[in-house]
Amino acid sequence: MRKRLLATAFAALMTVAAWAQIGSPYIHDPSTVVECDGKYYTFGTGSGGLISEDGWNWHGGAVRPGGGVAPDALKIGDRYLVVYSTGDVQGVRYGSHVYAMWNKTLDPESPDFKFTDPIDIAGSNGYEDCDGIDPGLMMGPDGRLWLVYGTYFGYLRVVELDPATARAIGEPVNVALSCEAGEMIYNDGWYYLLATHGTCCSGVNSTYEIIVGRSKSPTGPYCDNLGRDMIHGGGRLLLASEPRRIGAGHFGRFVVGKGIEKFSFHFEGDLDRSGRSVLAMRALLWKDGWPVAGKPFESGEYSIVSERRGFTLELAVNNVPMNTGARGMSRNADGPVVALDDQKLEDVIGTWPQGDINLRIGPELFRPHQAWVITELNDVPGFIGGAYCKITIAGTGRALAATASREVTTVPEFTGAPEQLWRIDQLTDGTFRIMPKAVPGTDEELALVAVADSTPSLGVFDPESDNSKWNLYKH
Amino acid sequence: MKILNRILLAALLVTAFAVTGSAQKKGKIDVGEALKGYFTPVTTPSASPDAKGFIRRWMILEPISKPNSTNRVFTDTYTRENLSVEYFPGQFTVIPKDGDKVKVTMEYQPPVNLTSNRPAQPQGEQPKFVKATLTWHALDSDHFFVKLFRFATGLDKDRYGVIFWTVTVINCEEDIPNVRLAVGSNKAARWWVNGEELLLLAGDRHMGVDSAVSDRITLKKGKNVLRGVTMNGPGMSEFCARFIDDHGNPVRNYTITCN
């Protein structure tokens, strides 16, 4: 029990509040994060935006002319479409325009960096129940381009755009009431409308929340999980707030690859950063046909459990029995009942080899050789939406490492070598991909896999296979 | 003195005429035309709830000014306190008739600035109170919801930082027990049936069908008075209301009347 308490206390010490993103990710109403030539970009209200070389550490420097509010961005072919809006209809409130402009690159240092002149693609006249701002773009599975726009003032509207010019084709259709920051996505036969409810722009006093409805058609009706039309105020919550980070809004989907999706958004107020509005990215999960927000990853003590059979990653060391007296069939009725200690690291570590120790996967026994501390490292570059981690046996420096023979082992001490840095991505089904930053001697991207029920290795990640998937449970 | 008195009398008459003229001019607003697309003046003796049970017939009082530059202030306490203030006599009991007028005491706010990001309001000053005469309008909503914002803009009244008083009468042929009042409200509101408060809706909220429901009540045989008061800062304002049964299905076996 004491060991468990100590372990818990240790885990608590090790657990740091998960960041949104690091660096200077200060932005309001971010556009969907877009990759361009290996860098990541997002634009915000006002002018400019953020750039990140690794998708984790962000800084200013993105360039977007036109000002206005709440832009969105989408790569179409070899060009980037950026849309934004301004309330520039004179003499009336809620009279707004959505403008579109193209660029061959988002890198302001590139010689090809030149935005086309903005063209007016949608808006509101100030007298209708729509405020034509907060544009969101979606390329449908059929190559049709759609724009959603609007705010709490009346309706969100959807209109089709010509993907060659971004000019509107067809008439706008009302799809949701009293929402803003709309964004449409397509997944597995459904169109989804993500939008926000709640108070915006008030720092940690904001109540921004991202809601979602879905439809078989891009023009709706978008209904929530109870069948309530978003035009009647329906909507299923995706994310409102997290501890220390308040008011999620301006959803944007970022597909990393098959089975791995993230979404970018802002928290209106980050309590760890003076209540500022910050860019955030989280895993986007899919459950029963609905998008679900992944939890922020937290450093701490975990069991690393293979989805293949449910066994847990462990050191391949001798099983050290716990000396609790004779127990078994018909031997349980003697003496008083007392709580026994967990097996302690010091009970077993002397039996472990000194050098590299290989790994197995075995049934969870909550023993020291199965207890992993996963620690986010913010002093090394990260990856899109996350920080690399070191993975060590609890209470030791023994670290998980990829080997030149494309296997996994543990080395006695963490050195920070790239084969000891692990990228952990939550998959759309809620499990995790665990991937070394580098595998010595190869450029292949390999992930931690179970090649047998009891044997871990490195292999090509297969989103369809449980061999490639892991669960992380608090140990 | 006589001459002075006559001058004063003449001045008063001119002023009175001007005021009356102004009032008559305003009175000439074609409400049906002004609210077109959102409301139709009541022309029938009674109405039924719509197919989904929404109550579309309402007496709505022209908005009472209550300046607020943000909707964040609508806490439970603020909402309760500011919707408890007496703005006009009998405000929690009156069953008004179309065209009835009430004299209200309300906070002054300058004319709306349609180009600003926030509704115009006095900055940093103690509130000034003014008296105004406001009119009740008997209206059928063209939609399942009641677009209060368009009621205000259509009648060229204050649209932000206002309180909307709404009343309707539910007529039942027999007691209807175990029903809930279900309201979607943009923004803060209080709702009563037969004088009993059923809902306090605080916060910067948007209208969602059935987003808040009351405890179970009984709509009694005969007349039931349904009263809702909705308060808005900036932005859109609207509500929708219906009664639902224990299964969440709309209750429709009653009629709705306005005097």
Next chain:
Amino acid sequence: MFNQFLYFLTVCLLSLQTFPAEEGGRAQFSDYYTPATAAPVSPDAEGFIRRWTILEPIAKSFSSNAMLTDNFLTEAMAETYFKDQFTVVPVDGSKVKYGKTNLVWHALDSKLFFVNLLRFAEGLDKEYFQQMYWAVTIIDCDRDIENVRLAGGANSGAVWYLNGEEVLRLTNDRDLIVDDCASQRVTLKKGRNILRGAVFNGQGMATFCLRFLDENGKPVTGYTVSSLLKKR
């Protein structure tokens, strides 16, 4: 003592439940094995190697499969049980001397995807609890087959060697599970490869299954399996 009897009874009942061949009487050796033939065979459709030359069991003193730790297996395999134990490619019917006992190699084809060692011992009227079973097979390839893994399950502990090198170890109290453990990537070289191992079992059922898997976890079948038979 009574508890041990209970345990034995449980094991027997479990065995009865698992192996219908035993219904109505003692299991027949022929329900599990046929003698290996001279012609090489392929692994089965799922890649399992069914042809093995198995040595009659050697008694080992361990009461529980939980004792089959890495250390136990390392020490057990460091012992010499018979001459050339890590190099001999046995001929069916040949004998080895273990202490004062002669043990016979039997070249067999398993009728099942796995090899039932308990039925092997029982069928030969040998002890089958607390035993060590040696098994050898010959794998012939007409080309190098790279990046394959030897994958298997065993009841209970086992150590397997490919061409003299230990490639796979199954520790602790295990049950027979297809692909329970896998080796690192190995190469089956063009020509002859010798796959050799020992399986340990304390109480209860004693079995193993083995196959080679490719990088995608699919069975490797492009080779033949043989045993050496006496010239007739």
